[in-house]
Amino acid sequence: MNSKKLIYIGGQYVRYYLIFVLITYGIIKVFKLQFWEPYLIRLVTPFGEMSPMGLAWSYMGFSKTYTIFAGWSETIAATLLIFKRTRTLGAVLSFGVMLNVFMMNISYDIPVKLFSLHLCIFSAFLILIDGKRLLNVFILNRDVSKFEYVKPFSEKWKNYTIQIAKFSFLILFVVLKLISTIRRQDTYGDLGPKHELYGIYELNEFQLNHKKRSVLLDDSLQFKRLIFDQPELLYLQKMNDEGFYYVAEIDTVDQKIYLKERDSSKVGFFDYKMKPESNVYEFEGIFKGDSIYFKTERKGREDFLLNNRGFHWISKYPFNR
Known part of the structure; x- marks a missing residue:
C-alpha cells in the first residue's frame, strides 16, 4: 500500500470522526441544550464563589445568540467536511472553532481538555493534506495545480456505492440526532418544565x-x-x-x-x-x-x-x- 493510500485512509477516518463530533456538539448548541440559561441559584451566587467551569457555563448559557452562533459554526464546519471540494475549508473552520473550545477548556478548567486538543490536531492533519497548495496560495504567491483525489477502488460502481452508503449513513445520523435533541427540549434546557412556584x-x-x-x-x-x-x-x-x-x-x-x-x-x-x-x-x-x-x-x-x-x-x- 503506497503513502497516498495510507494518507487517504487516515484522512477519511479523521474527517468522518470530526463530522460526527461537530454535528453532535453543534446541534445541541443550536437547540441550546449544552448551555442553558443560568439557574436561578446562579443569579444569587457571589461571583467569587462560582467555579471556573460554572462561570463559563453561565457566560455561554446567558446569551442565546452567542450559543447558537457557536453551534452553527460547528455545524457548518461539519457540513463543509462532508464534501471533497470543501474539505480543506471545513478543516480550516473546524481548527479555528476547536482551538477556541480548547482554549476555553484550559482557561476555565473544563474537563474535556485533551479531547478538544485531539480535535484540533485532527483538523490540522486534514489541513496539512492540502498544505502545499495552501502555502503556495497564501504565502508563496505561486500557481497551484488541481488536487487529484484518491479513489479507493478502480471500478466506478464500487466508488459510487461507497459514496451512497456514506451519505445515507450521515443523513440517518443527522435525522436521528435532530429527533433526539428536539425531544430532549421537553425535559431540560431553556424550554424544559418549570416549577409552579418557579x-x-x-x-x-x-x-x-x-x-x-x-x-x-x-x-x-x-x-x-x-x-x-x-x-x-x-x-x-x-x-x-x-x-x-x-x-x-x-x-x-x-x-x-x-x-x-x-x-x-x-x-x-x-x-x-x-x-x-x-x-x-x-x-x-x-x-x-x-x-x-x-x-x-x-x-x-x-x-x-x-x-x-x-x-x-x-x-x-x-x-x-
Missing part, C-alpha cells in the same frame, strides 16, 4: 416555633431565600449562605408543598398563600420537627439587571457594572 423568594419575616427571629447574617437557623428552580426541587438558603436541596412535591389544589431528602426520607411540609398582585407569598408548616413561617417577596429572572438590561446597538456611555 422563582426566588426573599424572606421579609421568619418565625421559628412561633417566635419571630431578628435578622442576623451569621444565624445558622434563620432562612434567607427559598428558590424553586429545577423541576421537583427546592433550594433553601440560610442567612450564613449555607444551602440545601430538597425534593419538593407541590399540590397546587390544596396549596401544599411536601419536602423530602433525596433518599426519600420525609422532611416536612409547607402550606403556601399567594398574593400575586403584591408579589407576597407566605409559607407555613413543619420543617424537621420545627414549626416554621416565612413571609417572602418573589423575584423572577426578569428582576435582575443581567436579564433586563437588554440589547443596545448604540450606547452613549459604556454600561459596565
